[in-house]
Amino acid sequence: MQASASAFVQHIAAQLQARGWMLATAESCTGGLVAAACTDLAGSSAWFERGFVTYSNTAKTELLGVDAVLIETHGAVSEPVARAMAAGALARSAAQLSVAITGIAGPTGGSADKPVGTVWFSWGARVGADTPLLLRAERLLLPGDRAAVRAAATEHALRGLLATLAGLT
């Protein structure tokens, strides 16, 4: 694992444990790399609750409750689907914090509209049972080959978790 990812995970772990919170991940193009980076840290069972590697569209719908119509209308790599994945990871787990990643790692699958390297991220937090879900989304166009896109997406997913935690009161 990259040293920067490892440093992010240590900070995420400390902040989640200070809050008594758990994390759930929902990954498409990163295919388990974010969960693997988190669980690389010893003791991660104290704060990592579960990960969904929803590679197929059916998996996104069945495991995370993403509306199939949303995928059909906007495509699996889109803001609405990323947000629905992050929300679904919270709804379908015991976690208070979530991250979702859906993108085109390549080398195939790109289009003029969504070239290879296009990745949508969403981060979700459930501050309290009676408060609305906090959801943030972002799109990046990442350079490089499949491995580079996946590694950069993993790092950005982790960076965004820290930013989400920092933005909470």
Next chain:
Amino acid sequence: MQASASAFVQHIAAQLQARGWMLATAESCTGGLVAAACTDLAGSSAWFERGFVTYSNTAKTELLGVDAVLIETHGAVSEPVARAMAAGALARSAAQLSVAITGIAGPTGGSADKPVGTVWFSWGARVGADTPLLLRAERLLLPGDRAAVRAAATEHALRGLLATLAGLT
């Protein structure tokens, strides 16, 4: 990723595609590394259906249908739980082939009975709708630190998928 894991994945991909089969993974101690190794290969969406990173016991029960009594009786790192995870990955996906990994990566969590490095694996195959599930299980005691145990467990999980495919008629 290790070169050997990458070579295993290429063989698994070729054999699954020849059969028109899909794969589902159910990971505890490897925490997404097996799914990440599979999806590292371009075009893996043709044969990788979904991955479950069931780190907590609740996740094993909710996502894979592992009986909580089984976990309580035998422990999460046990043959019955590994088999139930592999069976659950098939029952809760569109895949015909599955692998489950549950172990103690360390550095803590070991006991005299189940020292650090103890990993249970199970591989499942659903040959036909009317045939019984094929399930195979194996225990290894893997040497080294947390990263070494996780990497070796990932490689063995992949090797076992190839062995399972080779054993099918």
